[in-house]
Amino acid sequence: MQNTPNHDWTPLHAHLHRTLKERRLLERSQQVLVAVSGGQDSLCLVKLLLDLQPKWGWQLAIAHCNHRWRADADANAEHVQQLAQGWQLPYYQQTAEAVTTSEAAARQWRYKSLTTIAQQYRYTCIVTGHTASDRAETLLYNLMRGSGADGLQALVWERPLTLDIKLVRPLLDVTRAETRQFCQTAQLQIWDDTTNHDLTYARNRIRQELLPYLQTHFNPQAENALSQTAALLQADVEYLEAQAAALLEQAQHADRPGLNRTILQQSALALQRRIMRQFLQQALPCAPNFGHIEKLVSLITAPNRSQTDPFPGGTIAYVEDNWIWLKPASGDDRTN
């Protein structure tokens, strides 16, 4: 039996076991696909799950996404495959056809690839090794883009990828220092991602310069503090977005793009802004920004016949008595 319990049952094993139970992240006997890059976080995760496997009865497998970003990408994939063999776990690999140019495109390709593997081999759950450190970094990254609370929450414990497959991040309250320590103790051979050292990537700069600076000069626990804040904001945004969606439903005209001002006037500013964003999202060719939203919010109490400058695509919003209407550019919404 490959998956006999490890005799080194660490506090991190106990912690993950408790997290999975309390948050109901994984079920017993579930088909679990572990996304493994070969870095410390994903190696720590797969080893922990292997050790917990006898208690839970999961069917585990490893998936590796080869972005073909670096010269050592194939060697990296080979390394992960050998680890999978050593653990006698099924191994699946996807290799990018074209080298993606942005982190966002790479992320999209990665989740699509993982979903394809899960669908093909009937895994109901994909787990990734994202940590509290990733959560803190994402918070800082989005904060500097100025996206409000909605951008300040990002990494969640779980979310559905398809109707049948969910994404789970069981290490979201574990720091990168803890996964590194675990890998050392368990003598796992980490594949050092050389792009991590390239400070032209904003995210690596946050990881290697900004967070250490914040820890040194402001708060040794800055990573945890930021990660906790992300968790709190997550719940706030979920609630606010749901409230706004319900109100948009009530305020929206049944037949044409328009909003009832009386209903909006009774809402709090926090909801007005979200209603306007959700409303504009349906009408504009691109995501509405802070300025667009504030312009539309100001129409809620503006005098009759007030109107906005054109939004991207040329659409204009104007007030007619109790309603805010959208008017596509020159009677044609295909103009730019």
Add this chain to the structure above:
Amino acid sequence: MQNTPNHDWTPLHAHLHRTLKERRLLERSQQVLVAVSGGQDSLCLVKLLLDLQPKWGWQLAIAHCNHRWRADADANAEHVQQLAQGWQLPYYQQTAEAVTTSEAAARQWRYKSLTTIAQQYRYTCIVTGHTASDRAETLLYNLMRGSGADGLQALVWERPLTLDIKLVRPLLDVTRAETRQFCQTAQLQIWDDTTNHDLTYARNRIRQELLPYLQTHFNPQAENALSQTAALLQADVEYLEAQAAALLEQAQHADRPGLNRTILQQSALALQRRIMRQFLQQALPCAPNFGHIEKLVSLITAPNRSQTDPFPGGTIAYVEDNWIWLKPASGDDRTN
């Protein structure tokens, strides 16, 4: 007339005039006390208000708070007094009896002093020169303390100080670069606060190291982005706190410290957390932290007879059927 309109009507004059009107921050003919440290922000503010004064008919005066923090504190006060004389504005000064040891204590003393002056001389409004840059710094400062959305909003456009006196911050969407530029153009003699160069103060480090770093490496508009985020979070928190307070009212037992679990179970997590914080604030000797709140939230769905570890002061929370009750330590809430 000392307050004839300045012939140099700048875009910043127009901006402030519009802000005051749109946000209804100041009334015509109001008695306005301007808090002036002698630094660029407060000098910019008082000069702008002087130039706008003929349009609004305010009664302006200058207040200076001397913290006695620095060797040049008296000279600084003298400088502000001379400026006030030059502008023919009433000048009021408060001098700290003891040198305060923390920034928080100094802030408290300052607002108390300003309120005392306003009460004595019947000013209905105190204005301060806080800028978008201060707002961004406050956001970063609180973010690193990990206080969730509630700590992430701090500087508001206005808030009541007493029933009759309100605090107004008319420059909250103006950056420090803009006030500096304005002071140069208007040839205002800025008193350079030497403590600003002392990096042992977290706030100065944020101003002089962290923000420039973020602007250089992540976003040249980081200050605006952060300030905007603070404004968005402000509205979110106001709404969420009000919702939570209304629900706490419903869920709370009429006679003893207890919460109805059925009502809480129907609330969103974002509200549950806030209800629990508001509830604990009434019962604990100190502000509840993230951990305390999460413990209490977990009781909402916990089995009957579950209980928490002691909170600070020894109080314990426990479940009895449909209720969460608080039990003071050993029948005595004076223990620690």
